[in-house]
Amino acid sequence: EAQVTQNPRYLITVTGKKLTVTCSQNMNHEYMSWYRQDPGLGLRQIYYSMNVEVTDKGDVPEGYKVSRKEKRNFPLILESPSPNQTSLYFCASRALLAKNIQYFGAGTRLSVL
Amino acid sequence: GQNIDQPTEMTATEGAIVQINCTYQTSGFNGLFWYQQHAGEAPTFLSYNVLDGLEEKGRFSSFLSRSKGYSYLLLKELQMKDSASYLCAVREKYGGATNKLIFGTGTLLAVQP
Numbered sequence: 001e002a003q004v005t006q007n008p009r010y011l012i013t014v015t016g017k018k019l020t021v022t023c024s025q026n027m028n029h030e031y032m033s034w035y036r037q038d039p040g041l042g043l044r045q046i047y048y049s050m051n052v053e054v055t056d057k058g059d060v061p062e063g064y065k066v067s068r069k070e071k072r073n074f075p076l077i078l079e080s081p082s083p084n085q086t087s088l089y090f091c092a093s094r095a096l097l098a099k100n101i102q103y104f105g106a107g108t109r110l111s112v113l
Numbered sequence: 114g115q116n117i118d119q120p121t122e123m124t125a126t127e128g129a130i131v132q133i134n135c136t137y138q139t140s141g142f143n144g145l146f147w148y149q150q151h152a153g154e155a156p157t158f159l160s161y162n163v164l165d166g167l168e169e170k171g172r173f174s175s176f177l178s179r180s181k182g183y184s185y186l187l188l189k190e191l192q193m194k195d196s197a198s199y200l201c202a203v204r205e206k207y208g209g210a211t212n213k214l215i216f217g218t219g220t221l222l223a224v225q226p
Contacts, residue, residue, distance in 0.1 A: 045214075
């Protein structure tokens with residue numbers, strides 16, 4: 001089954017404690033992306049990657065890092081989380097060709113205390 | 114820059130028809146998507162328009178007018194399970210072959226018995 005898998009689904013942490021949210025896709029997609037979703041603001045792109053070792057900032061990259069060492073994985077790293085990073089996070093992937101529908105993971109609800 | 118507008122909330126009755134509008138302003142338009150998102154879940158793909166006109170898929174149809182920067186999603190024979198947020202997203206081409214998906218803030222549809 002084609003899917004985007006992100007873990008953990010729920011996470012409560014404290015300010016300053018480094019954390020990583022993993023994302024993996026099994027569709028051989030070149031493009032992967034991270035979004036955060038906040039009430040009234042919609043989905044905002046944090047970082048994206050066009051392929052292995054190719055990453056770039058989205059609209060709200062501050063406080064986040066990503067890496068793309070393998071095609072299937074695109075982890076989101078918060079080196080020093082702060083309360084304003086409390087949000088619902090989605091990983092997404094798509095092919096670069098044709099209609100390139102974007103597929104989303106189930107989401108990670110993060111609370112930073 | 115880009116701007117996507119859609120109503121914040123709508124209410125409709127089970128069995129009825131509802132139309133959700135989306136207007137956008139963007140450079141390098143390269144397609145428009147509609148996604149459905151139930152509360153706390155991942156957005157799922159509904160429809161895609163890149164040329165003017167109507168795309169029909171079962172109970173769901175989507176219309177696009179590129180000259181007016183306008184799209185709508187039409188839901189027929191509404192069911193209770195259609196209660197969800199509907200996201201309009203515009204794919205914007207920039208920097209050569211790079212495409213970016215810009216999301217509106219979503220329209221929360223409540224279907225009442």
